[in-house]
Amino acid sequence: MPFVQIDVTKDGVTREQKAQLISGVTKLLLDVLQKDPDLTHVIIREVETDNWGLSGIQVTEKRKQSKA
Amino acid sequence: MPFVQIDVTKDGVTREQKAQLISGVTKLLLDVLQKDPDLTHVIIREVETDNWGLSGIQVTEKRKQSKA
Amino acid sequence: MPFVQIDVTKDGVTREQKAQLISGVTKLLLDVLQKDPDLTHVIIREVETDNWGLSGIQVTEKRKQSKA
Amino acid sequence: MPFVQIDVTKDGVTREQKAQLISGVTKLLLDVLQKDPDLTHVIIREVETDNWGLSGIQVTEKRKQSKA
Amino acid sequence: MPFVQIDVTKDGVTREQKAQLISGVTKLLLDVLQKDPDLTHVIIREVETDNWGLSGIQVTEKRKQSKA
Amino acid sequence: MPFVQIDVTKDGVTREQKAQLISGVTKLLLDVLQKDPDLTHVIIREVETDNWGLSGIQVTEKRKQSKA
Structure with a gap:
């Protein structure tokens, strides 16, 4: 029954x-806990880099800095 | 204080x-737990069918198969 | 496929x-969106009143005040 | 390691x-629990006012009423 | 930066x-999206079977029925 | 209406x-977005270090290693 x-981050994750x-x-989940795949739901949430913070700043900013 | x-899945759920x-x-929540409606928040999240998996495949694929 | x-708050919610x-x-979810009950998962999370805040204070405190 | x-509600929250x-x-989290900022992730989710309910009605409706 | x-369900999942x-x-997440493991956080939440519902009933009940 | x-991690966070x-x-949330404190709910979830993973291992293990 896993969920x-x-x-x-929203970075062009492809359908594949x-x-x-x-x-x-x-x-x-099947291999480790023997969970029936028909009861396993997976949701992928893509989050804008302006809406994700790490180290106290937006990921958008963090990436600019690491490229600088 | 429920949340x-x-x-x-994002399937054209209407405003109504x-x-x-x-x-x-x-x-x-009022009937079962006597929770004050002014303290009950409800959030509806609509998830693209490509981003929801069941039985190990995307819901988008699952629906195609069940129609085939 | 709802979740x-x-x-x-953890207040002695009974099994019933x-x-x-x-x-x-x-x-x-069946009535409003015709969702198959076999695909509807519901999780209830009980949260200690010390771990839930409203109006900037713990629910534990809030309840003491409203009784005072 | 906080998350x-x-x-x-989605109300034109600016990047700043x-x-x-x-x-x-x-x-x-650093001040209160001495959590390392490099391990603190923050996600902001903006929710449409049609998808957020309070007091049993959509926030969209609630705001109309309070302006009426 | 995945989370x-x-x-x-809380069923004696072992530490291993x-x-x-x-x-x-x-x-x-490393293989599919090249995500740095040092930025990948995983949280496992174990939920009592009384607090998880499927097909409109508690998993506790559902398991009793399937054994009957 | 923030939530x-x-x-x-569950590390003896005190009530204070x-x-x-x-x-x-x-x-x-009041200062940045002018959100009414009476509508702001905060939930703190304490997670066992065996149930939190970072860099592909349990935080419990990670801490042992960093002390070694």
């Missing part, structure tokens, strides 16, 4: 990559 | 349907 | 009350 | 305001 | 199984 | 520290 929420995340997490 | 988060979900959940 | 998370919340929310 | 999720929320929360 | 929340979930999810 | 969820987090976050 998995994956938050990632989302499919890989979903199948990978579902298989992991 | 309710409802995740559903959202209003029904909100009033229904709020009434339920 | 519902209900946060309430939890069952009523679960059946009520599931029925609501 | 903070801030849900607010988001930056202030992120730096403010991160500083608070 | 992953895994909700599972939790370690496997954490390493598995982190590796998946 | 704030703070996940931290929780009160400071709650008042601090509520004040921040």
Whole structure:
């Protein structure tokens, strides 16, 4: 009965990559905890880099700095 | 003081349907737990079918298969 | 495919009350959005009153004040 | 290792305001719990007023009433 | 910068199984999205079977029925 | 109408520290977004270090290593 929420920054994650995340997490829960895939839900949330903070600043800013 | 988060697939849920979900959940919490409606918050999150996985595949794919 | 998370303060919610919340929310999603109950998951999270804040203070304190 | 999720209604929160929320929360966790800012993640979720309910009605409606 | 929340029923998940979930999810995010493991946080939330509902009833009840 | 969820590791956070987090976050939302404190809810979730992973390992392990 697992429910998995994956938050990632919105960076052009492709449909194929989302499919890989979903199948990978579902298989992991089957392998480790024997969870029935038909009861495993996975949600991927894409978050704008302006709305995600790390080290006290927006990821948008953090990336600019690391490129500078 | 309840806080309710409802995740559903993004399938053209109408404004009226959202209003029904909100009033229904709020009434339920009043009836069952005597929770003051002025303290009950409800958030509806609509999730793209590419971002929701079940049985290890995207809901988008799952629906195609069930129609095939 | 709905997923519902209900946060309430930990106040001795009984097993029967939890069952009523679960059946009520599931029925609501069936009635309003025609969601298959077999795909509707509901999680109830009970939160200690020291860990829930409203108006800037802990619910534990808030209740003391309203009784005073 | 804190992770903070801030849900607010989608009301034209500016980039600068988001930056202030992120730096403010991160500083608070450093001051109160000595949490390393490099391990503090903050996510801001903006929720449409049609998708947020309070007192059993949509915030969109609630605001109309309070202006009426 | 991913943040992953895994909700599972509280069924005696062992420490070793939790370690496997954490390493598995982190590796998946590295493989699929090239996410730096030092920025990937994973939280496992164990939920009492009385607090998890599926098909409108508590998982506790659902399991009794499937054994009957 | 903000709703704030703070996940931290379960490390003996005191009642007073929780009160400071709650008042601090509520004040921040008032200062930055003019949010009414009576509508600001804050939930603190304390997560066992075995249930929190970073860099692919449990925080429990990570701390042992950094002390070694």
